[in-house]
Amino acid sequence: MNTTSREFFNEAELLESCVKQDRRAQKALYEFYAPRMLTLCIRYIGDRERAWDLLHDGFITVFEKIGSYSGTGSFEGWMRKIFVNTALMALRKGDVLRYSEELVSVEREASVEQSVLESINSKELLRLIATMPSGFRTVFNMYALEGYSHQEIAEQLKISEGSSRSQLSRARVWLQERLKKQMQEGKR
Amino acid sequence: MQNKEFDKRIREMMENHQEPLPYGSWDKIVSTLEHRRAGKIYMRRSLYAVASVAATLLLFLFIKGGPSSDVIQDNPEYTITADLVKPKIQGEVPGGKISPVNLPVKRQKGYTEQPEKSGIVPGEASSKIETKPLAEKADAEHITVTEKTPVEEKTTATDKTDKVTVVKEPSTGKSRGRLLGSMEERVDRFRGLFNGKKISYGLSTNYTPSVYSKSINLLSVSLGYQNDLVPASIREYVQSQSVTDSKYSMPLTFGLQGQVEINDKISIGSGLNYSLLVSNYQDFTPTSRLDVQQSLHYLGIPANIYFNLLRNDRLKLYVMSGLALEKGLSANYRIVENGVKRNESGKIEGVQFSMSAGIGAELKLSHDLGLYFDPTLAYFFKGKQPESIRTAQPLQYKFEIGMRFNL
Numbered sequence: 001m002n003t004t005s006r007e008f009f010n011e012a013e014l015l016e017s018c019v020k021q022d023r024r025a026q027k028a029l030y031e032f033y034a035p036r037m038l039t040l041c042i043r044y045i046g047d048r049e050r051a052w053d054l055l056h057d058g059f060i061t062v063f064e065k066i067g068s069y070s071g072t073g074s075f076e077g078w079m080r081k082i083f084v085n086t087a088l089m090a091l092r093k094g095d096v097l098r099y100s101e102e103l104v105s106v107e108r109e110a111s112v113e114q115s116v117l118e119s120i121n122s123k124e125l126l127r128l129i130a131t132m133p134s135g136f137r138t139v140f141n142m143y144a145l146e147g148y149s150h151q152e153i154a155e156q157l158k159i160s161e162g163s164s165r166s167q168l169s170r171a172r173v174w175l176q177e178r179l180k181k182q183m184q185e186g187k188r
Numbered sequence: 189m190q191n192k193e194f195d196k197r198i199r200e201m202m203e204n205h206q207e208p209l210p211y212g213s214w215d216k217i218v219s220t221l222e223h224r225r226a227g228k229i230y231m232r233r234s235l236y237a238v239a240s241v242a243a244t245l246l247l248f249l250f251i252k253g254g255p256s257s258d259v260i261q262d263n264p265e266y267t268i269t270a271d272l273v274k275p276k277i278q279g280e281v282p283g284g285k286i287s288p289v290n291l292p293v294k295r296q297k298g299y300t301e302q303p304e305k306s307g308i309v310p311g312e313a314s315s316k317i318e319t320k321p322l323a324e325k326a327d328a329e330h331i332t333v334t335e336k337t338p339v340e341e342k343t344t345a346t347d348k349t350d351k352v353t354v355v356k357e358p359s360t361g362k363s364r365g366r367l368l369g370s371m372e373e374r375v376d377r378f379r380g381l382f383n384g385k386k387i388s389y390g391l392s393t394n395y396t397p398s399v400y401s402k403s404i405n406l407l408s409v410s411l412g413y414q415n416d417l418v419p420a421s422i423r424e425y426v427q428s429q430s431v432t433d434s435k436y437s438m439p440l441t442f443g444l445q446g447q448v449e450i451n452d453k454i455s456i457g458s459g460l461n462y463s464l465l466v467s468n469y470q471d472f473t474p475t476s477r478l479d480v481q482q483s484l485h486y487l488g489i490p491a492n493i494y495f496n497l498l499r500n501d502r503l504k505l506y507v508m509s510g511l512a513l514e515k516g517l518s519a520n521y522r523i524v525e526n527g528v529k530r531n532e533s534g535k536i537e538g539v540q541f542s543m544s545a546g547i548g549a550e551l552k553l554s555h556d557l558g559l560y561f562d563p564t565l566a567y568f569f570k571g572k573q574p575e576s577i578r579t580a581q582p583l584q585y586k587f588e589i590g591m592r593f594n595l
Contacts, residue, residue, distance in 0.1 A: 021225075023218065030214055035206030042207060052210050059217050064224070117197050122205035125198065144195035145202055172191060175198075 011075060019067045026063055033076065034059065037083050039126060043141050044087035046130045054090055058083040084146060088156060091138060116179045128178050136171035143168050215477045215527060222524060223468060226481055230437065230466060237442055388447045388558075388594040436577035437466040439584075445490065447592070453496050461488040463514065465576040481522040484576055486540060488514030494548070504550040508562060514540040519574055538572040550592060562588040 017025030037058060041051035061082050069078050120128075129137060138157065142148040143164070148156070150164040157164070445459030463486040471478040492510030499505075516536025523530050546564025553559055564586045568578035577584070 021221075026217075026221075027214060030217065034209050034213070036203075038207040038209060039202060039205045043202065052213065055209075056213065056216055056220070060220050060224075063217075063221060117194075117201070122201045125201050126205060126207075129202075145199050172194065176194075 012071075015066065015069065015075065018063065021063075029062075030059060033079060036076075037079065040080065040083050041087060042126060043129050043145065044084070044138065045090060046132075046134065046137065048130075050090070054083070054086055058086045061086060080146065084142070088138070091134065116176075116183050119183050120179065124182070128175060128182070132171060132174060135167055136174055139164055139167035140171035140175070144172075212477060218527060219470065219477065219479050219524065222479065223481075226466075226468075226522070227437075234440055237440075388592050433470045434575070434580070435468045435470075436580060437468070439577055440464045441588075443490070443590075445492075447494070452499070455494045455496075457490075457492045457494065457510075459490060461490055461512070461514070462486070463488060465578065467576055477526055479524040482574065482576070483520045483522075484536065484574060485517040485520075486514040486536075487517055488512050488540070492544075502552050504552070504558070506548050506550075507546070508548055508564070509545040510543070512540075512542045512544070514542070516540070516573065536574060540568060540571060540573050540578065542566050542568045542578075544586065546586075556594050558592040558594070560588075560590055560592050562586075564588065 014025050014029060018029055034055060038051060038055050041054040041058070042048060045051050045054055058079075062079055065082070069075060117125075129140070132140065139153055142153050142156070143150070150161045150168075153159075153164040154161045441461050441463040443459055443461035445457050445461075447455050447457035449455040463484075465484040465486070467482045467484075469478075469480040469482065490510055490512040492508050494506045494508045497505045497507060516538075519534045519536050521532040521534075523532065544564045544566035546562055548560060548562035548564075550558040550560040566584050566586050568582045568584070570579060570582065573579060
């Protein structure tokens with residue numbers, strides 16, 4: 001944890017203080033986790049300003065519900081779930097999660113070389129993910145980055161598992177093509 | 189590279205990535221948390237107030253307690269009318285209690301109470317009446333048991349004989365009987381002040397579902413707008429090039445009101461009301477943030493006139509119109525300036541004048557008790573009052589709900 005959070009002996013003490021609504025503890029927790037949670041929000045929502053709103057709403061939920069964190073599993077994992085749910089709720093409001101067509105599953109192996117991924121930094125990768133079509137982006141984030149199964153994704157997004165697989169496959173292809181294109185442009 | 193490896197590499201890159209946070213994001217979170225906390229406190233206080241009103245009602249019902257006089261009269265087992273010879277009245281009644289006839293006796297037109305002439309004071313040690321258990325009383329000399337027979341003029345004392353009613357109270361005891369009698373006497377005296385007119389009083393709470401939000405754009409700020417919600421002491425610090433926002437919470441009113449019937453159709457009412465108006469003001473500039481919560485406390489006197497449209501044993505429908513004059517007790521400010529909290533308070537000058545009109549319904553729960561609901565439309569006149577929901581939205585819907593007791 002960073003300098004602010006050094007006032008607290010360990011994470012348990014920090015969380016305990018957060019449960020008691022101690023503003024210093026809350027601020028320390030925020031400063032430590034917020035940059036990563038903002039990355040998550042941008043990945044899901046695409047738009048930076050809307051991601052700021054999600055970050056705000058997510059932390060309000062975290063501070064209000066922190067007492068319900070049981071201590072089993074990592075705190076960051078618990079917090080990530082809150083942010084993913086907040087993002088999905090926002091996407092539902094925007095109706096971007098409506099998948100009417102049943103897509104045929106096209107499971108294709110990745111065709112990109114490792115060197116392509118090494119050529120870009122995380123900031124550029126985030127920008128690429130953020131510009132992905134929202135349907136692809138949501139499934140890709142949930143499966144590849146958060147580790148949800150297709151069954152869980154199907155339940156959360158109210159789509160079939162087949163649709164989830166298809167969206168994931170298309171997302172990978174979409175991303176790989178953009179990565180290749182970016183590398184080629186970089187070489188020029 | 190396989191899909192799993194591809195996903196893993198992407199995951200690693202994203203896990204370590206940290207986006208810079210927007211400026212003032214933490215302050216915004218603190219402000220929201222404070223606002224919600226204040227909202228919870230406000231809600232808790234409202235619940236306490238409602239609970240207090242409910243407790244008062246229950247206490248009243250407990251003190252007033254028991255069936256009404258009409259109910260007692262309808263039960264012949266508990267009503268014994270005795271012709272008693274005055275000299276015999278010495279000492280207390282064993283197993284019974286003497287009380288003026290006003291409890292079990294239905295009042296007749298032209299009835300006037302003359303307790304002095306009877307010479308009998310309820311519960312007085314010198315009263316002496318011999319009574320026997322209920323079954324034996326019918327045989328006793330000068331004692332007759334009445335069964336739903338209207339008692340007429342039995343309380344009128346003569347030179348030789350007084351007619352008194354002995355109320356048999358097998359389990360409630362003497363003290364409660366005295367209390368009932370005493371309450372009735374007080375009510376009669378109170379009623380006498382209004383020349384026998386029917387009086388009711390009500391405990392009410394008043395909700396106004398008007399939550400108004402005013403966002404001020406940069407143009408109006410640049411034209412020199414200054415929000416009155418900001419206390420004068422800190423107004424100079426509020427920069428002109430800022431974005432401000434005012435939000436007003438639902439006003440809350442509690443009150444006690446008495447109502448007197450002029451005739452079958454018209455009644456008038458007045459009482460005392462307490463109102464709480466909470467507003468929130470926010471000011472953002474590129475370098476600072478200011479949050480102000482204003483709480484205004486008012487004490488008011490309403491004066492209403494009611495016109496009955498429908499009236500039966502169960503329901504009363506009426507239209508009403510009225511005026512109210514309110515005086516501000518205090519204005520309290522809770523200020524969070526760049527994360528630093530402080531409290532300020534001040535006086536409210538002038539008075540708030542308002543007019544209202546609406547319809548109402550009262551559902552009779554018992555002879556003495558009614559539940560009423562008055563949806564009204566009120567207009568609050570602009571005076572020299574601090575900015576509040578009433579200045580921002582002078583025309584408001586109000587929903588008053590309460591209990592009305594008939595004396």
